[in-house]
Amino acid sequence: MSIKIDHLTHIYNEGTPFQKVALEDINMSIEKGEFVGIIGHTGSGKSTLIQMFNGLLKPTKGEVYVNQQNIHGEKINKKEMRQRVGLVFQYPEYQLFEMTVKDDVAFGPKNMGLTKEEIDKQVKFGLDAVGLDESYYEKSPFELSGGQKRRVAIAGVLAMNPEILILDEPTAGLDPKGRNELFEQLKKMHQELGLTIVLISHSMEDVAKYVEKLFVLYKGRIAYTGSPREVFAHGKELEKIGLAMPQIKYIMEDLKQKGMDIDTDVLTVEEA
Numbered sequence: 001m002s003i004k005i006d007h008l009t010h011i012y013n014e015g016t017p018f019q020k021v022a023l024e025d026i027n028m029s030i031e032k033g034e035f036v037g038i039i040g041h042t043g044s045g046k047s048t049l050i051q052m053f054n055g056l057l058k059p060t061k062g063e064v065y066v067n068q069q070n071i072h073g074e075k076i077n078k079k080e081m082r083q084r085v086g087l088v089f090q091y092p093e094y095q096l097f098e099m100t101v102k103d104d105v106a107f108g109p110k111n112m113g114l115t116k117e118e119i120d121k122q123v124k125f126g127l128d129a130v131g132l133d134e135s136y137y138e139k140s141p142f143e144l145s146g147g148q149k150r151r152v153a154i155a156g157v158l159a160m161n162p163e164i165l166i167l168d169e170p171t172a173g174l175d176p177k178g179r180n181e182l183f184e185q186l187k188k189m190h191q192e193l194g195l196t197i198v199l200i201s202h203s204m205e206d207v208a209k210y211v212e213k214l215f216v217l218y219k220g221r222i223a224y225t226g227s228p229r230e231v232f233a234h235g236k237e238l239e240k241i242g243l244a245m246p247q248i249k250y251i252m253e254d255l256k257q258k259g260m261d262i263d264t265d266v267l268t269v270e271e272a
């Protein structure tokens with residue numbers, strides 16, 4: 001599944017004293033099978049942007065195309081669009097409410113009009129993808145650790161068979177172990193299932209390590225785009241727009257030592 005955003009502007013509370021331009025003239029495309037990162041300071045427009053991808057928000061100006069189809073066009077089934085473009089909000093575990101892990105993950109598939117066998121199959125698919133086996137199925141989500149709860153919430157979105165998975169700060173509040181595990185699972189889903197993944201992250205290290213293409217938002221505009229290497233080569237300018245960059249050269253060198261194919265010579269960042 002591909003997504004194309006064409007000259008998109010979004011204004012909250014337009015025409016009131018609270019008017020706020022959250023996104024301005026955004027053009028971007030995400031191709032099938034890509035692992036994409038979106039970074040930017042708080043308030044730069046990241047959450048607003050991802051809500052455009054599945055039609056949750058309607059742009060003030062501009063168009064959103066999913067597989068070349070205008071998603072605000074007449075022929076679009078909004079419910080189907082939200083199933084095909086899976087959105088995982090921040091702290092999704094707050095939305096867990098069923099008595100068991102299995103029932104929670106089954107909630108979405110049940111609403112898709114599937115048979116019981118198909119629902120079970122989707123539940124297994126979602127939980128397998130996040131690395132939770134059958135020993136978790138009958139547990140209450142509330143007995144699980146923070147990282148496990150979050151995985152259950154992500155499994156609930158995956159169980160609806162999305163063609164693209166969009167996650168807003170999926171590792172926020174997790175300890176380093178929980179973070180690494182979740183990222184490894186995402187990497188596996190991307191590699192083994194060919195899932196297209198879009199990730200909002202505050203962690204430069206995580207995006208450097210996992211994503212193939214980065215978009216840097218600044219005040220509602222795309223300031224930089226390219227591979228992490230290309231983007232981080234603008235180290236000094238990135239620091240000026242509020243991203244914590246002094247460590248970036250160190251991070252890239254560290255990843256290089258761990259075997260990643262990184263050319264640190266492109267980095268223009270001075271030592272901190």
Ligand code: ADP
Binds near residue numbers: 040041049
């Ligand atoms: P980020 O996810 O990068 O922190 P957001 O997309 O949440 O950025 O916000 C972009 C801008 O839009 C911010 O200035 C924010 O205050 C404003 N904003 C976000 N949501 C709303 C809303 N529902 N109503 C009014 N303004 C909003």
